Amino acid sequence: MLQITGLTHSYSDGHVAIDSLDLTVADGELLSIVGPSGCGKSTLLRCIAGLIRPTGGRITLNGAAVDGVPDDLAVVFQDYSRSLFPWLTVRDNVALPLRRRGKSRAERRAAAQEALESVGLPDAGRKYPWQLSGGMQQRVSIARALAYRPSLLLMDEPFGSVDAQTREDLEDLVLQVHRAEKMTILLVTHDIDESVYVGDRVVVLNRSPARVHADLPVTLSADRDQIETRGLPEFVRLRAEVGRLVRGGARIPGAVPAGAAGGILKSDIRHQKGVGPDTMADSESGGTRPTR
Amino acid sequence: MRFRRIVYGAAGVAGLVVVLEVVSRTGLVDDTALPPASTVLREAGRLAVDQDFLVDVGATLKAWAGGLLLSVLVAVPLGVLLGSVPVLNTASRALVELCRPIPSVALIPLATIAFSTVVQQKMALIFYACLWPILVNTLYALRDVDPVAKESLRSFGFGTPAVLWRVSLPSAAPFIATGVRIAASVALIVVISTELVAGGDDGVGLYLNETQAGGGRNDLLLAGACWAGALGLVANAGLIWLERIAFRWQSARSEGVA
Ligand SMILES: Nc1ncnc2c1ncn2[C@@H]1O[C@H](COP(=O)(O)OP(=O)(O)O)[C@@H](O)[C@H]1O
Numbered sequence: 001m002l003q004i005t006g007l008t009h010s011y012s013d014g015h016v017a018i019d020s021l022d023l024t025v026a027d028g029e030l031l032s033i034v035g036p037s038g039c040g041k042s043t044l045l046r047c048i049a050g051l052i053r054p055t056g057g058r059i060t061l062n063g064a065a066v067d068g069v070p071d072d073l074a075v076v077f078q079d080y081s082r083s084l085f086p087w088l089t090v091r092d093n094v095a096l097p098l099r100r101r102g103k104s105r106a107e108r109r110a111a112a113q114e115a116l117e118s119v120g121l122p123d124a125g126r127k128y129p130w131q132l133s134g135g136m137q138q139r140v141s142i143a144r145a146l147a148y149r150p151s152l153l154l155m156d157e158p159f160g161s162v163d164a165q166t167r168e169d170l171e172d173l174v175l176q177v178h179r180a181e182k183m184t185i186l187l188v189t190h191d192i193d194e195s196v197y198v199g200d201r202v203v204v205l206n207r208s209p210a211r212v213h214a215d216l217p218v219t220l221s222a223d224r225d226q227i228e229t230r231g232l233p234e235f236v237r238l239r240a241e242v243g244r245l246v247r248g249g250a251r252i253p254g255a256v257p258a259g260a261a262g263g264i265l266k267s268d269i270r271h272q273k274g275v276g277p278d279t280m281a282d283s284e285s286g287g288t289r290p291t292r
Numbered sequence: 293m294r295f296r297r298i299v300y301g302a303a304g305v306a307g308l309v310v311v312l313e314v315v316s317r318t319g320l321v322d323d324t325a326l327p328p329a330s331t332v333l334r335e336a337g338r339l340a341v342d343q344d345f346l347v348d349v350g351a352t353l354k355a356w357a358g359g360l361l362l363s364v365l366v367a368v369p370l371g372v373l374l375g376s377v378p379v380l381n382t383a384s385r386a387l388v389e390l391c392r393p394i395p396s397v398a399l400i401p402l403a404t405i406a407f408s409t410v411v412q413q414k415m416a417l418i419f420y421a422c423l424w425p426i427l428v429n430t431l432y433a434l435r436d437v438d439p440v441a442k443e444s445l446r447s448f449g450f451g452t453p454a455v456l457w458r459v460s461l462p463s464a465a466p467f468i469a470t471g472v473r474i475a476a477s478v479a480l481i482v483v484i485s486t487e488l489v490a491g492g493d494d495g496v497g498l499y500l501n502e503t504q505a506g507g508g509r510n511d512l513l514l515a516g517a518c519w520a521g522a523l524g525l526v527a528n529a530g531l532i533w534l535e536r537i538a539f540r541w542q543s544a545r546s547e548g549v550a
């Protein structure tokens with residue numbers, strides 16, 4: 001179980017990215033996290049991954065405080081192209097983390113090839129990352145995380161650069177490995193549809209500094225289908241609700257104030273700070289993608 | 293494109309040779325001070341098969357390669373150490389900036405006292421001159437390693453030494469190689485200067501000195517200088533070629549293939 005209490009992080013320049021955030025994720029849960037651009041989602045994942053030490057609060061994983069990178073963790077970084085190593089071939093990029101698993105060279109290569117096939121890149125192994133398109137690089141970084149078979153997988157906007165068809169395939173791939181490997185997955189996304197389609201639960205963060213604005217269980221059956229599930233009335237209802245919450249959390253001028261947005265709001269919403277004018281450049285206005 | 297560059301380059305060299313020839317033959321400049329280019333080139337051709345001169349070249353190359361290798365072996369690990377320990381990095385910065393501008397040749401008198409053989413003197417001075425470009429490039433390259441790349445490996449549970457070995461060093465390698473290439477051309481200047489000043493048994497610098505004994509043969513001096521330049525050219529081109537092959541990922545990426 002992942003337990004986050006009162007998590008606060010301010011960067012050295014004084015910018016408060018996360019302000020007393022509470023969140024609990026059960027083992028084997030697939031949690032979608034949505035929130036406007038720049039609200040602190042990546043910062044949250046970095047804290048959970050032990051890559052940065054939060055300035056306040058507490059994160060425990062299975063009862064032990066996170067101090068440094070936890071075992072059995074994999075991260076799909078938002079900056080996928082920077083997270084791949086240009087001096088290694090695609091296959092070696094995927095195989096490299098498996099050294100930690102004590103596997104032989106042949107086993108590592110076989111596992112890498114298998115992971116590349118699962119993301120639809122069976123022939124990319126001998127190429128270098130910079131010879132691939134952005135979407136393909138993104139899939140390589142997903143393959144690297146999947147090949148590692150972590151018990152906790154953090155994915156930071158992992159499908160942002162792939163085309164719509166591939167995106168649906170990758171969503172189904174995540175659902176499939178989640179079920180097969182019973183790993184805990186935290187998936188950050190901009191896409192409201194995706195958050196509902198993939199998640200067992202959707203957490204909406206509000207505009208910077210990040211806090212949990214709303215926390216909704218996804219009341220859909222575990223078996224999901226791209227066409228059918230998305231047509232269900234329950235899916236449509238959830239999608240609309242998450243959309244409203246994201247807008248509320250984003251506090252677009254003229255939008256419904258956060259407290260009135262509906263949904264299962266956290267009780268501590270009344271002492272929210274930072275209600276004043278946004279200091280952030282709001283280039284992606286609320287960070288929501290248009291629904292399909 | 294490449295063909296044109298070669299043709300134009302060759303034309304430029306040929307043009308200079310012709311100008312020098314004319315200047316000398318017409319008596320614009322005294323031809324003992326500046327012998328005709330054709331004479332210089334003929335002498336340079338002779339030197340290529342002159343046993344004594346080849347021994348000199350060998351001695352110069354040996355000191356050059358030895359000093360350069362020594363400085364790589366010291367500067368890279370030192371750069372890694374200073375670059376990865378913040379306290380040492382800050383503490384050493386002023387020292388590096390202070391020692392770096394001291395020209396190696398200024399230390400020749402010191403080297404002649406400190407080391408008994410000229411070979412040692414040459415190597416020590418080359419070592420000093422090469423240390424800085426390699427050290428500084430290593431330091432800056434390590435500082436500029438992409439933090440996301442390091443985090444990626446760390447997130448899979450790799451520790452600091454593994455991140456250094458598998459991410460920082462490969463990613464810094466092209467810049468370190470550039471430092472070595474700069475050092476190589478500095479080293480050539482240093483080794484010949486030291487030979488000119490400190491003497492010794494063999495060396496291109498020694499040969500250049502000897503051409504001036506008893507009357508002075510400027511044609512031979514210039515022929516020797518041509519070969520010294522050629523050595524520098526070949527070394528530089530060779531190192532660039534090696535860099536291209538070893539760090540194809542670097543050039544391909546910066547040229548925006550993808
Ligand atoms: N290294 C950093 N130093 C200072 N501020 C940062 C740093 N990284 C992110 N921030 C700031 O923290 C906020 C949250 O960033 P981030 O977690 O990347 O948001 P998100 O992933 O939700 O888009 C942003 O305002 C961003 O500018």
Ligand SMILES: [Mg+2]
Nearest residue numbers: 041042078156
């Ligand atoms: Mg982000």
